[in-house]
Amino acid sequence: MATDTAAPQIDVAPPRGWRTWFTQENIITTIVGLIVAVAVIVPLVALVINSFLVLDDLGFDTEWGLQNYRDIFQGRVIKKALINTAIISTGCTILATLLGVSLAWINARTNCPFREQLEPFNLIPFFLSPFVGAIAWHNLASPKVGLLNNMAKSAFGIDFPLFNVNNLWGVIWVTGIFFAPLVYLFVVGSLRRMDPSLEDSARTTGAGLLRTTFTITLPLVTPAILSGAIIVFVTTAGEFGVPFKLSAPFGWETLTTQIFTKAVGDDANHYLGAAMSMVVGVVTAFFIWIQHRIIAPRSYTTVTGKGFRPNLIDLGGWKWLAFAYNVFYVCVAVVLPIICLFFVSLHKIWSGRIIWSELTFWNYQKVLFFWWPESIDAATNGIINSFILAFGGASIAMVVAIIVSYMIHRTKGYGARVLDFLSVIPIGFPGIVLAMGVLVTYIKTPIYATLWILLLGYITRFFPYGQRNISSIMMAVSEELDQSSRMAGATWLTTLRRITIPLLKPGIFAGWILLFVIFLRELSISIILYSAGTETLSVGVYYLSNFENEPMTSALSIAQTVALLICVVIFRKVAGKEALTA
């Protein structure tokens, strides 16, 4: 430089001062970041505030106080619901973990016959609605109309009901078999990708097969097992449909069914509902925090990036027992429920036995033919609304997920850490809790009683699922691929459009279908936020079930199940086998 002065002279007129901040990247990421922050934080803050408002006896005025919380821990009904929730969550966690770990081990590490054919079936319950599972098991094994009980009666003359799912055990059974795939998914990946030399070295020091399995293999996947178990515990604590169908009508209430009665109906008390949601939310958020902070970071790095061929254990004659066990699981979780629902749906009135001469598709006309004047509005509306919500919700949520992932992994600084935290929060709160927050936040705004409030609830609760799908790929894709594009002269948006998004395409599509599936079967948010005209598929099922019209309920359930199964097939085609394994 000719003049070596302290303050350099600017000879061109470049953008100056605060204007340099206004880049495409900063504007778009800030806007999306703020929207996410508002969508996640406001309902939770509203929930906290409302939980400290106490409704007076007349039900018109409120004052600040702790009475709501006193009611929960001292009132008889709610306290019992709290205990029931704890029993169900614990029982379900034990059952789902036993099922999930054993099935994962059989599939990943033994020579169980036909395991490759069985694997996709083991995962099907993950995609189906547990609420529909509860309806199916109600029709299979309730004392009066249970198909299994009646078959036992006519075949063996057993006079008393052999099975009874209308109690806490029934809820544990159905949630257990439906949430087992969550544990399975956590564990099977670590089992498959484990460095076989870890086990080989145990064998060379003289440990036998079983000893190696119990002292090396299973301890190595313990973090994965614990992660899966915690997710199951939290999911069960927030599960609404199963206890609502199976146990609540028989006097076994849970916190979620109690929250529901406080959100809608004659006896509605949003403030008490908010307080109950707080109790559930604090517990689930605490467990998710433990999983995130303490268990996930302890996962042993048994994956070294190489493709391993895991050691397979020869079970000898026992392999057929393993096979039978796996087939049994698929039967009780997938085959029996669907067959049962199908038969029930073909009757005009369900009495617990199949009457071959009276089979009809009349129920399907009632719930599917939306152009037919005699069709049931709640069902047909539900189908249309659910597809709108699933399509729109999955698309918007994936856009949010891409931007949020980008911010977390490609920008540094405060905003990235805040967003990373914000996108864990919704996972910590069950749908029904978050929905309660959304309800008390927006009840006095125009979006209440529209599809928009449902859309908002869905996206807020579930965008982290899409975000995780994207993030796992984004972490594997080098940042330098984006930077090369910027260096070659492309703007931030062009880079996003031509480099980043094309590279993430498989993850985007897999995430989209996953969200589509979740939204298509969503119940616990919808049940709080719907109103006449904005029913969803699961709300339609709930509506029909409320009239104790099991055949029609089953028909709509089958319709939903078929739609979900189609999604499963597409998902597997697009995402491949390993897409779900954590």
Add this chain to the structure above:
Amino acid sequence: MSFVEIKKLVKSFGPEVAVAGIDLSVEQGEFVTLLGPSGCGKTTTLRCIAGLEHPDSGDIQIEGDYVTSVANEVFLTPEERNLGMVFQSYAVWPHMTVFDNVAYGLRIRRETRAAIKEKTTNALNLVGLGHLAERYATKLSGGQRQRVALARAIVYNPKVVLFDEPLSNLDAKLREQMRIELTRLQHDVGITSIYVTHDQTEALVMSDRVVVMDKGVIQQIGDPETIYAEPTNAFVANFIGVANLLEGKLLGHDGELTDIEIPIGDGSPSIRLRATGAEGAPVGAKIILSIRPEDILLHLEKPAEAMNLFEGEVIDTVYLGNFLDCQVQVGPHEVGVQIDHFEELETGQKVYLSFTPDHGLCLTE
């Protein structure tokens, strides 16, 4: 004014200072290498030039225009700077063909279809990949990806090409070959290049000038010969080749030569030696004597006449193919000696070492 001017560049990550005030100018067509150990700030400097990092303070000018000036709140985004960059991971886009990868920058610049075709083909031929244009990047070997990245960085004739350790992921043989090719290409195209590496051979072989960095500060700038033969401080001497560094005291100057003394402790008399360097230093000043292992002569018998002779004991020998690496204990010091005549050396054997004064360089702190 130089083509690229960096002034007082500072960049910290939290409490950690990566670049602590760097001044550097690069002439047009020059090949400058930033050399240093990992964490020395060389890559951060490069990324500041690229616009991938926002420095805390300082200015960067390219062709007279400010691309970064913290005081004036000027910051051009990477795409506004018209630079090319070759990354360590090559960053060849796997969802595009080789041709599309290279043509990307031209398409961004909205060149005509014919121009894109011609320039891309030329660039690919230049790096010897003309026959692979339609192949997908995932089907290429490491060396081929490297060439695609290079063609992609130069095809739109950027003002400067930045290289971020581009050869470090290649195996030794390929690295040598690419080193030669890169140098040839740079001379042919004559493009201004800033190259970051931790490999001193790369830096010395390829560069017009080498910038040795450590702890965020430039230790020395100079052409490769100067850097190797006349390091200005102990860090440079040690980093460029493995030098023996012996602490001592300056006794006096005698023309171009310097008399020094190296204490070897334990009551033994200090070794008195003659070397070069430390011209301005006063008598009695603390100095560090730097001698390269290949410049030390090893004698089995005490030679009748030799300059700077001292004795030691063999503690270890390592056979390295074309030479023998021998560690000799001299008092408290371990002195490395490289010899190409293979004497029978035994551990514990007494040997004599000597060097000519012009090979010993005195460094002051």
